[in-house]
Amino acid sequence: MSWTRDSLIAAAREAAVGAYAPYSGFHVGAALGFADGSVVTGANVENASYGLTLCAETVAVGKLLSTGARGTLEAVAVIGGKLGQVGGSAPVSPCGRCRQMLNEVAQLGGSDPVVLCVGVDAVLELKLSELLPHAFGPADLA
Numbered sequence: 001m002s003w004t005r006d007s008l009i010a011a012a013r014e015a016a017v018g019a020y021a022p023y024s025g026f027h028v029g030a031a032l033g034f035a036d037g038s039v040v041t042g043a044n045v046e047n048a049s050y051g052l053t054l055c056a057e058t059v060a061v062g063k064l065l066s067t068g069a070r071g072t073l074e075a076v077a078v079i080g081g082k083l084g085q086v087g088g089s090a091p092v093s094p095c096g097r098c099r100q101m102l103n104e105v106a107q108l109g110g111s112d113p114v115v116l117c118v119g120v121d122a123v124l125e126l127k128l129s130e131l132l133p134h135a136f137g138p139a140d141l142a
């Protein structure tokens with residue numbers, strides 16, 4: 001069975017349960033949806049050395065690529081909020097580093113995925129190319 005826009009958002013929400021965010025208290029989940037119907041999720045992982053924090057999107061990309069999985073990335077859902085209030089924040093838009101990480105997967109599969117930035121009042125829908133125009137990617141190293 002394939003994912004839908006709603007199920008991808010639900011997968012991101014579920015993934016946020018696994019967040020390790022004792023410092024910010026901001027729990028984030030991300031879900032990557034592929035053309036073959038598969039979904040890969042991630043949650044943010046913080047560190048006592050604050051700057052080493054890994055965002056949910058980056059964890060999801062690391063999970064994907066480190067298992068050898070590849071595919072056509074069609075959509076990404078990101079959701080966050082304080083514990084017990086995930087989804088209650090303003091739309092969560094991927095940080096710059098995460099945009100670049102997502103771009104790696106997108107370019108490998110030749111797609112320009114839609115990014116669903118989930119907020120309490122609205123879901124902001126943007127193409128990755130809008131979030132990261134003129135991206136540097138694998139093709140630039142050929």
Ligand code: THU
Pocket residue numbers: 021024026027028043044045046053054055056057078092093094095098
């Ligand atoms: N965070 C994410 O995981 N993804 C985003 O798109 C925005 C920020 C995390 C990093 C940190 O653990 C917490 O949210 C607060 O910045």
